[in-house]
Each structure stands twice: as C-alpha cells, then as structure tokens.
Amino acid sequence: MKRTPYLILSIFSLSLVIFAVILQQVGYQNVSFLPCPLCVLQRVGYLGVAISCLLAAGIPILRKLFHGLAMLAAGYGVAVAGHHVWLLSHPAESCGIDPLELWINQLQVANKLPWLFKADGLCSAKLPAILGLQVPEWSLVWFAILLLVLLITFFKKSQA
Template sequence: MKKSHYLLLSLLSFGLVAFAVVLQQVGYQGVSFLPCPLCVLQRVGYLGVAISCLLAAGIPPLRKWFHSLAILPAGYGVAVAGHHVWLLSHPSESCGIDPLETWINQFQFVQNLPWLFKADGLCSAKLPAILGLQVPEWSLLWFVALTLVLLVTFFKKP
C-alpha cells in the first residue's frame, strides 16, 4: 500500500472517532448519544487502527510491521462491534448497568480525557437510527471494511 492509502485509512479512523464525539456532545435528533462501555472500546479500536496506519505511513522501513499491527485493532473492533450489535438485537441479555463501565472509567486516561473515553451510556439503549442503521451497526460495517482492506492489501504483492 502507498503512503497516501495509510494516511487515508488513518484519517478515516480518526474521523469516525470525531463523529462519535460529535454525536456525544451535540447529539442527533435531540438525543445525546452517551457512549457505553462497548462504544468506548470501539473508539480504542479505531484509534489503534489510526495510529498504526499513521506510523506505517511515516516509517517506511517498518511499514509491513505497522500494517500487520493495524489488523489487530481492526479485528478487535469487529469482535466488539459485533457483540454490541448482537446485544442490541437481544436486549433481554443486558442487565442495565454494565460492570465493564466501572472497570473502564477507573483508568487514568479516562480521567484525563473524559469527553473521549468516559462510559456513561447503556449498551442496549436503542438510539435514533442514522440513515437506517444504529451506531453500533455502522461501526461494525466500518470495522469490517477496514479489516478487509488491511487484510487484502497485506497479502497483495507490491
């Protein structure tokens, strides 16, 4: 992959996190989208992809290594977003308060950047759909796309 492709993937991943923060701060259709623990974990996945791709673009001798490193948070994101989508379709499986929230909110980086990492919402909350899909469904779609692009380009001959 070219340097510009890595920068594009990085910008896309950072942009998706920025969009999530806008939904959290500004809201959509009068509803504030408070991030749940699974939402926060998905943000970590996007940031992992973004930083790995940024490093792949900036350090050509280690490009293949950072490319393979970017596949890990993308796959992790597929798993977390997939679980979140499953939880939305099975709301009876949620007990309301998620013990994961307490665990996530105790970290120092959450204290330093609460607007980005503090988990306040419920994972099974049905929020307004954006273009027909819930936010976790969009997230799953983007993670699958990122993972496929990273996998296909990793095994593609230069």
C-alpha cells in the same frame, strides 16, 4: 501499500472517532448519544487503526509490522462492534449497569480525557438510527471494511 493509502485510512478512522464525539456532545434528533463501555472500546479500536496506519506511513522499514497491528485493531473492532450489535438484538441479556463501565471509567485515560473515554451510556440502549442503522451497526460495517482493505493490501504484491 504506499504512504498515501495509510494516511487516508488513518484520517478516516480518526474522523469516525470525531463523528462519535460530535454525536456525544451535540446529539442527533434531540437525543444525546452517551457512549457505553462497548462504544468506548470501539473508539480504542479506531484509534488503534489510525495510529498504526499513521506509523506505517511514517516508518517504511516497519510498515508490515504496523500494517499487522492495524489489522489486529480492526479485527478487535469487528469483535467488539459485533458483540454490541448482538447485544442490541438481545436486550434481555443486558443487566443494565455494565461492570465493564466501572473498569473503563477508572482508567487514567478516562480521567484525563473524559469527553473521549468516559462510559456513561447503556450498551443495550436503542438510539435513533442514522440512515437506517444504529451506531454500533455502522461501526461494525466500517470495521469490517477497514479490516477487508487492510487484509487485501497486506497480501497484495507491492509494485516497486
């Protein structure tokens, strides 16, 4: 894959994180979308894809390595978002306060950038749907698309 597609994937992943922060700060349909621990972990996945793709675009000699790291980040995101979607459909499985929240909120990065990494919401909270899907469902869709694109382009023969 050439440099431009990596930049597009990086910008797209970063824009999804920006959209999540906007939902958190501004809300939607008069509801504030406080991030839960799984939401924060999904943001980490998107940032992993964004940074890996940016490095793949900038360092051609290590492109395959960073492409692989981007695939790992997208796969991680699919797993976290998939668990989050499962939790939404099985709310009785949630105990309310997630022990993961305490761990995430004690991380240094959560203290330095609380607007991005502090978990305040409940993972099983039903928030207003956006275009028919809950935010974790959208996240699962986007992570799956990112992973599929990265997998296809990883194994595609480069046209030099």
